[in-house]
Amino acid sequence: MSKKKAKRSADNTKVGRPAGSPPSGSPDAEAKPPQPQPAQPSPSVSPGGAPEDRPTPQPQPGPSTGEAPAAPAPSAGTGSVVSNAWTVGVWTVLSRLLGLYRFRLMADIFGASGVADAFNFAFVFPNLTRRLFGEGLLTSAFVPVFSSRLAKNEKDAANRTGSVLLCRLAFWLTASCVLVMILAGVARVLLPRVLAIDPRFRLELELFQWLLPYLVFINAAAVLMAILNSLGHFRMPALAPVLLNILMIAACAWVRWGRGAKGTPDEQIWLVAYAVLLGGLLQFLIQIPPAFQRGFNFRPSFDARDPGYCEVMGNFKPVVLMMALFQLNVMMDNVIAQVFIPEPGPVTYLNMGTSVYQLPWSIFSLALGTAALPELAKLWAQSRKEDFVRTLLHALRVSLYWAVPCTVGIVLLSQELVRLLYGAGRFLENDAEPVRRTAGVVLFSSLGLVFYSVNAMLARALYAMKDMKTPTTTLAWSAGLNFLLNLFFVVGLAHLAHALTPFYESLGSEHPVPRALLGFVIALGSLKESGLALASTLSNAWQTALLLRAVRQRLGEERKPADSVREALSRAQRRLVLVYSNWTMHCTIADGLAFFAGLGAVSACIGVMAYRWALSRSGWEGFLPFFAAVLGSLVPFIGIGRQYFKQKLLGAPQEQDAAQFRYGVKDEHWPEELKFCYSFYSTVVAAAVMGFLVWAVRDSLPPEGPLFAVLQRGLVPVAVGVLVYCNASSSVMSVEYEELKKIFWAKLGWR
Numbered sequence: 001m002s003k004k005k006a007k008r009s010a011d012n013t014k015v016g017r018p019a020g021s022p023p024s025g026s027p028d029a030e031a032k033p034p035q036p037q038p039a040q041p042s043p044s045v046s047p048g049g050a051p052e053d054r055p056t057p058q059p060q061p062g063p064s065t066g067e068a069p070a071a072p073a074p075s076a077g078t079g080s081v082v083s084n085a086w087t088v089g090v091w092t093v094l095s096r097l098l099g100l101y102r103f104r105l106m107a108d109i110f111g112a113s114g115v116a117d118a119f120n121f122a123f124v125f126p127n128l129t130r131r132l133f134g135e136g137l138l139t140s141a142f143v144p145v146f147s148s149r150l151a152k153n154e155k156d157a158a159n160r161t162g163s164v165l166l167c168r169l170a171f172w173l174t175a176s177c178v179l180v181m182i183l184a185g186v187a188r189v190l191l192p193r194v195l196a197i198d199p200r201f202r203l204e205l206e207l208f209q210w211l212l213p214y215l216v217f218i219n220a221a222a223v224l225m226a227i228l229n230s231l232g233h234f235r236m237p238a239l240a241p242v243l244l245n246i247l248m249i250a251a252c253a254w255v256r257w258g259r260g261a262k263g264t265p266d267e268q269i270w271l272v273a274y275a276v277l278l279g280g281l282l283q284f285l286i287q288i289p290p291a292f293q294r295g296f297n298f299r300p301s302f303d304a305r306d307p308g309y310c311e312v313m314g315n316f317k318p319v320v321l322m323m324a325l326f327q328l329n330v331m332m333d334n335v336i337a338q339v340f341i342p343e344p345g346p347v348t349y350l351n352m353g354t355s356v357y358q359l360p361w362s363i364f365s366l367a368l369g370t371a372a373l374p375e376l377a378k379l380w381a382q383s384r385k386e387d388f389v390r391t392l393l394h395a396l397r398v399s400l401y402w403a404v405p406c407t408v409g410i411v412l413l414s415q416e417l418v419r420l421l422y423g424a425g426r427f428l429e430n431d432a433e434p435v436r437r438t439a440g441v442v443l444f445s446s447l448g449l450v451f452y453s454v455n456a457m458l459a460r461a462l463y464a465m466k467d468m469k470t471p472t473t474t475l476a477w478s479a480g481l482n483f484l485l486n487l488f489f490v491v492g493l494a495h496l497a498h499a500l501t502p503f504y505e506s507l508g509s510e511h512p513v514p515r516a517l518l519g520f521v522i523a524l525g526s527l528k529e530s531g532l533a534l535a536s537t538l539s540n541a542w543q544t545a546l547l548l549r550a551v552r553q554r555l556g557e558e559r560k561p562a563d564s565v566r567e568a569l570s571r572a573q574r575r576l577v578l579v580y581s582n583w584t585m586h587c588t589i590a591d592g593l594a595f596f597a598g599l600g601a602v603s604a605c606i607g608v609m610a611y612r613w614a615l616s617r618s619g620w621e622g623f624l625p626f627f628a629a630v631l632g633s634l635v636p637f638i639g640i641g642r643q644y645f646k647q648k649l650l651g652a653p654q655e656q657d658a659a660q661f662r663y664g665v666k667d668e669h670w671p672e673e674l675k676f677c678y679s680f681y682s683t684v685v686a687a688a689v690m691g692f693l694v695w696a697v698r699d700s701l702p703p704e705g706p707l708f709a710v711l712q713r714g715l716v717p718v719a720v721g722v723l724v725y726c727n728a729s730s731s732v733m734s735v736e737y738e739e740l741k742k743i744f745w746a747k748l749g750w751r
Contacts, residue, residue: 081391082398083743084234084371089363090747091238096359098245105252106272115203115265119272122207126215129173130222139226139373140463141315145308147230147374148381148466158230159297161308166223167300168309173219177212184209203266207273217280224287230374231294236287243286244279251275315468322472329479333532336486340494345434346529352422353441353533357410357449364402365453368395369460376464389555390672392461393589396454397679401736403453404683405725408691410446412698413717415439420714440530448537451544458547465554474546482539489524489531497525592677599640600684607633623696630692634685641681648674662733679735686728686737694721 110116142165149158188205225237251271255263292298303309337346372395379388410417418439419432459471504518527534610632614625645663652665661667662678670678694717701713729737 080232081368081372081375081395082739083746084232085364085368085398086740086743086747087234088238088367088370091235091242092363092367095238095241095245096363098242098249102245102248102252105249105256109252109256110265110269115269118204118207119269121204122211122273123276125208126211126218129215130218139370140319140468142223142312143226143230143373144377144380144463144466145311145315146227147377147464149308150230151378151381155295156297157308160299160301160303161306161312162223162227162296163299164301164303164306164309165312166220166298167302168304169223170216170220171302173216177216181209181212184212203269207269211273211276214276214280217277217284221280221284221287224284224291227291227296228287228294229370230377231291231296232374233290233294234371236290240283240286243282244276247275247279247282248272311466315466318468318472322475325472325475325479329475329482332479332483333486333536336490337529337532340490341528343528345437349434349438349441350529350532353418353438353529354445356414356417356421356442357445360402360406360410361449361452361456364406365399365456368399369456372457373460373464376461380464380466385555388464392457392551393672393676395457397676398736398740399453399457400450400680401683401729401734401740403450405687405690405721407446407449408687409694409718409721410449411443412691412694413714414442414446416698416713416717418442420711437529440527441533444527444530444533444537447534448540451537451540454544455540455547458544458551461551462547462554467550467554470550471547474543474550477546478539478543481542482535485535485538486532489527489535493521493525493527493531495525497522589673589676592673593680595644596641596677596681596684599637603633603637606636626692626696634688634692637688638685641685645674645678645681667735675735682729682732682734683736685732686725686734689728690721690725693724 106116110119146158146162149155149161184205188202188209192202221240225240228234228237251274255268255271333350334347337350372391375391376388379385379391415435419435422435422438462468462470500518500522504515504522507515507518524531607629611625611629614620614628617624649663649665649670652669654664655661655666662670667675697717697720698713701716726737
């Protein structure tokens with residue numbers, strides 16, 4: 001046996017699989033169920049769940065010297081990713097709350113006047129460039145390049161790339177700003193002499209002209225933010241947007257209650273504009289000291305031939321295309337709502353509804369993705385694929401830990417949350433129809449919160465691998481499917497529902513099944529703008545599947561396609577039979593998630609049938625149907641799930657003090673794929689317990705009433721849900737809960 005084969009055999013033995021045995025997904029491996037083996041920790045697992053048994057490739061010699069590079073810098077670890085995400089999330093919450101208060105103050109001072117429109121118009125262009133350069137270029141294209149050079153101990157090259165990007169971006173943005181400001185000034189002087197210009201348009205041009213420097217400050221600050229994130233510092237970049245909101249609130253307060261109240265609205269709006277400029281400058285300045293302290297060595301350079309800069313610019317092209325596709329997708333949703341929904345307000349309901357689910361998404365998933373991207377890029381640059389996959393799976397577990405309960409809570413409290421946030425004035429007209437229609441958008445949008453969260457992590461994993469094209473391609477497929485589903489729900493099903501309504505009304509109670517099916521079709525056809533939200537959820541689920549397949553392919557775990565559809569179905573059938581009949585066999589993450597998804601669907605059906613049966617019983621009122629639903633759904637899911645994990649851990653070493661560990665087994669003895677499945681199981685159980693109690697609390701509160709009743713129905717169930725979810729997570733010994741609790745106390749200084 002050659003040395004290479006002997007090494008491969010040893011590697012196979014290390015991961016708990018005999019050398020020369022077929023992969024777990026091959027037909028030979030599925031032909032007979034393997035005997036129970038002691039559970040061993042899996043050193044590397046793909047997102048699809050297949051264990052990795054190939055040796056990790058070693059870094060190659062450097063291209064310039066031909067010598068082996070220095071030892072790679074140590075990774076911060078998965079715990080650091082969650083800790084950094086916690087830091088970003090906390091400051092994001094503060095920034096969002098201050099932003100809401102800023103909007104409220106500006107609405108109180110300026111209302112929906114022409115002055116407010118002029119400011120919002122002037123502020124659109126700087127915000128657009130921030131999204132294009134700050135969020136697109138730097139987050140997706142620059143961070144992987146900068147982080148990979150740091151991971152390879154090429155700090156000088158990383159600093160040179162950062163310096164070149166900062167100099168060239170600032171130069172071209174400044175030159176463009178000066179040019180546009182001159183043109184705007186000329187237009188502001190000449191146009192009134194040629195045309196009859198509205199004074200409001202003159203104010204718009206003037207504000208637009210003097211707010212342009214903000215885009216230079218904010219994009220330079222975004223470069224420093226990306227550099228600091230790559231260097232492992234997240235507090236100051238997350239704090240920077242808070243300063244902008246504080247300064248704008250201070251300007252509004254001066255206008256509302258200070259000496260600025262004596263001026264006209266045209267004069268008062270300039271205080272807010274000056275606050276924006278000062279806020280952009282401060283966001284840049286406060287990040288300079290920590291950047292230098294962390295080791296960023298700025299040297300002015302405009303060298304466009306720098307390899308890192310060229311790589312960033314090459315990555316930027318598909319990122320721009322992706323952002324254009326995203327904006328086009330959003331625009332088409334609004335166009336279809338405006339054209340094909342004849343009733344007033346569909347665009348407003350759609351945009352106000354989507355903003356509700358985006359709040360938890362931006363706080364949790366976006367913060368986690370921001371913290372994970374530099375770490376994933378470093379691990380991939382160091383060819384540490386096992387650690388890369390472990391970090392990615394850990395980030396996905398934490399993301400699901402937040403996304404699942406948020407989905408359950410928003411679905412149950414969609415109408416209460418909309419009434420709490422928007423239920424005032426004309427939004428309560430026509431028997432609160434705007435509240436109900438916006439709540440429908442919130443409900444169907446929140447169903448996709450899990451997919452949005454997973455997509456954010458998988459896309460950043462591909463960015464870390466320096467694959468910029470795949471997220472753009474998957475978004476294109478998702479946008480195309482979303483467009484077709486929009487037309488299907490809003491146009492096709494709407495006409496079908498209108499045609500079937502007379503036939504549905506003619507059916508009596510003696511035909512319950514056809515009547516129920518027709519009622520379901522008619523309900524889908526009556527969704528209106530909620531159908532657009534449902535289409536977005538389904539298309540994002542499709543994008544999740546595409547991104548997951550792309551990540552597995554990049555990790556070398558994608559299996560070869562079957563020769564025919566019949567062969568693929570036959571192989572899937574054999575696999576499912578083995579998984580459900582022999583629980584002791586090794587299974588992938590996909591197998592485990594499929595098992596619990598099927599078990600959850602069956603348990604939910606049992607719960608619904610128990611609830612309807614209890615409702616049909618005479619004398620069974622109050623909480624009795626509720627308890628029937630709880631017992632019918634949770635008991636089989638929890639009981640079968642516990643038995644599943646006990647069987648999987650049969651060969652694992654048991655601890656004497658079994659009560660302190662999940663099923664008496666230490667974490668290090670849990671295979672990585674089984675740990676992911678348990679995380680999903682425990683999250684679903686805790687979210688289900690939370691959902692049932694939130695449902696009970698919601699229905700026990702007064703449905704209508706003054707502001708206090710609205711606050712009760714919106715805030716009390718949320719507070720109860722948070723407390724119950726934490727206690728339920730602790731009861732099922734959730735790994736994510738214990739980790740987040742430790743981080744929380746550590747942030748407070750209590751070890």
